[in-house]
Amino acid sequence: MNIGIIGTGNMGTILVEAMIDGKAISPSSVIITNRTKAKAMLLKNKYKNIRIAANAVEVAAESDLIFICVKPLQIFKLLDQINPYLSEKKCLISITSPVSTSQIEKKVSCSIVRVIPSITNRALSGVSLTTYGENCSDHWRTEVEKLIAKISVPVSIDEKITRVASDIVSCGPAFFSYLLQSFINAAVKETEIDEETATIFASEMVVGLGELLKQGHYTLPSLQEKVCVKGGITGEGIKVLENEMGNMFEHVFQATHAKFKEDLHKVEVQFSNH
Structure with missing residues (x-):
């Protein structure tokens, strides 16, 4: 099976690296293209047997499974370009949340899947959010599921939960990286610890926390209860978090959903006007 990747920006690159390193695909089965050829060459330099195509049309023509890893408002025009090369035997995967499988199905006749990845997939972990098009064949449902x-x-x-699921799975690593960096910066500012040491401690703490949850030793509430001894130091820190966080995360979801609604409208205008 030949795998095509249109767009090797951040997520396109992460998908290629994860799938190859995870032994899901071989480099020789991959054909990629990107508007900035230098980005495609970075992957070619890392995996010698990857092929670089001149454009998206060449990728679509030579691939059985095609990942579209471009911005939402670039998809409509791209579909027009590659549609003549998308037979019913092929499958197209979009990784962008504002474009639905039903919108893509109205323009092309191949099987359609939406897969919203996470940067955590680069470590062969985390969740990928999948939505199968109504006309997606059983064959491709099975193949895509095995691959992902x-x-x-x-x-x-x-x-209906596409945006919030994406916020947690896909945006979540960036949100919590920001919080962790703020945690480290505050430790350096308020105490005598240096940034390198604080970063090592905080990073290892997060990895350990993940393992505790993954291995099922604690739930989030029970873990907090175990660490937070009544009248102790952790409790004093929790009090500050409770007082100062307020509705911060509610505001985060409000902001992401407002932007998503804006993107949905722009995409809808594109698809409904043609």
Whole structure:
């Protein structure tokens, strides 16, 4: 099976690296293209047997399974370009949340899947959010599920929770990296610890926390209860978090959903006007 990747920006690159390192695909089965050829060459330099195509049309023509890893408002025009090369035997995967499988199905006749990945997939972990098009064949449902399972836990989601699921799975690592960096910066500012040491401690703490949850030793509430001894130091820190966080995360979800609504409208205008 030949795998095509249109767009080797951050997520396109992460998918290629994860799938190859996770032994889901071989480099020789991969054909990639990107508007900035230098980005495609970075992957070619790392995996010598990857092929670089001149454009998206060449990728679509030579691939059985095609990943579209471009921005939402670039998809409509791209579909027009590659549609003549998308037979019913092929499958197209979009990784962007504002474009639905039903919108893509109205323009092309191949099987359609939406897979929203996470940067955690680069470590062959975390979740990938999957939505199968109404006309997606059983063959491609099975093949895509097997492929994605090599780099993550594939979870099929309902359309109505697409944004919040993406916020948690895909945006979540960036949100919590920001919080962790703020945690480290505050430790350096308020105490005598240096940034390098604080970063090592905080990073290892997060890895350990993940393992505790993954191995099922604690739930989030029970873990907090175990560490937070009544009248102790941790409790004093929790009090500050409770007082100062307020509705911060509610505001985060409000902001992401407002932007998502804006993107949905722009995409809808594109697809409904043609």
